[in-house]
Amino acid sequence: MNILITGGTGFVGRELTKALHQKNHNTYILTRSPENYKNTSNTTYISYNYPAEELPVIHGVVNLAGESLFGYWSKRKKDAIFKSRIDTTQKVLDIIKKLHKKPDVLISGSAVGFYGFSEDLIFTEATMKPGKDFLAKVVMEWEKVAKQAREMDIRTVFTRFGVILGKEGALPYMQLPVKLFAGGKIGNGEQWLSWVHLEDAVNLILFCLFNNHVEGPVNITAPHPKRNKDFIKIMANILKRPYWLPVPYPFVRVAVGEMSQLIAKGQYVLPKKAKDSNFQFAFPYLKEALQDINR
Template identity: 70%
Template sequence: MNILLTGGTGFVGQALSAYLHTRNDHTYILTRSPENHKNTNQSTFISYQYPPEELPVIHAVINLAGESLFGYWSEKKKQAILNSRIQTTERLIAFIKRLPTLPDVFISGSAVGYYGISEDLMFSENTSESGDDFLSHVTSKWEKTASQAEDLGIRTLYTRFGIVLGKDGALPFMSLPVKLFAGGKIGNGEQWLSWIHIEDAVKLIVFCLDHPKISGPVNVTAPHPKRNKAFMKILAKVLKRPYWLPVPSPFIFIAAGEMSQLITKGQYVIPKKALDHQFSFAFPYLEEALKNIYRS
């Protein structure tokens, strides 16, 4: 399979590309600086200026590009978070339209932030209404932009990622207080964390590639979310550190501004489509997922 990929040099993108190569798929990675990367037998780095007609038949397109959510959310940062997702997706759709043969499937990144925040509600792909905060607006606009692929007759999916756990990404940031012997719940600890091991995240994306009956939103989360207080307690146990010092929400807000909602707020998200289609999670439970990450 020939796969056109954006965000291929990021945390999830690199892991996805590596897994695709084990299946002998070839990735064509769209990047602003292809000259900074070395092509291999299974990866080709190209820019948006590359002539689409010179590519072989592209069977699938996966869009994972976007400005990192980490960093103080100034108005400039928030605009960059939104613009990077919308503009990249628009450029990608324009590139797809120029391909001699349209791909069979388009998978566009999104996030569980689509649902908004709640300590009480349970969300699945059947939840039709988005939330009413910054991340909800971003993901809603991102998915609407990506839906242009549906208008072209392409099977389109919106992968709503939870917190992807691995050596990179959010986990090093989350585990730092624990490693410094200052680990404990954040805020009241009641906020839900919908998480997934990087291995399961990658395999679920590929599962969606291979199952033509799956379309629309897909929650890329493990089936057993945890409240923050339980998550941090298990993390401390795995790292063999004490769990004792709660971090007040106002302190997090002073340090991180509006971005603190990624830490102090959350949502309980169920991967209903993955479960309905019998996707097999390698790490459905948090403790086993964390043990695997810190053992490897």
């Protein structure tokens, strides 16, 4: 099969591309700078202006591109977070509209930020009411644009990612204070963290890509979220560092602005669709996930 991917050179996209190649699929990576990459027998790098009519039959599209959430959330940063997701998704839809044969499926990246924040509610794909914060509004607009694919009779999946754990991404930032012997809960430590190991995130994308019964929102999270205080404690034990220095929320707010909500607040998100479909997680528990990443 031929799979068109945005964000294919990023943290998740690279691993997804490897996994597709192992299954003998071909990938076409949309990037702003295709000249920086070398094509291979099963990967072709193309610009967003590449003539759609020159592409082969595209069987599936995976849209993972977007400005990183990490960093101080200035107005400029927030605009980039919003615009990158909306604009890229619209460009993908415009390409799809020009294809002679439409793909069977669009997997459009999304986030558990859709649900907003809570210390006591449990969110699944059946949760219809979105949050009211900035990220929830971004996700709503992001998914709204992707829904155009449904009008073309394309099966559409919104992969709502939790915090993806791997050697890149969020985890190195989360581990740094612990490694510097300054590990401890953030705020009251009661906030939930809905996480997923990179391997399971990639396998869930593949699951959505190749199973025709899967559509709509799909939570890409492990089945056992952890409270911040427990997450940091497990991490400290694995890294053989002390767990003792609480970080006050105002300090985090000053450091990263509104992004502090992602750290000091949280949500308990369950992957109900994956579980109902008997998807087998390689790392359902945090301890084993962190041990694998840090070995």
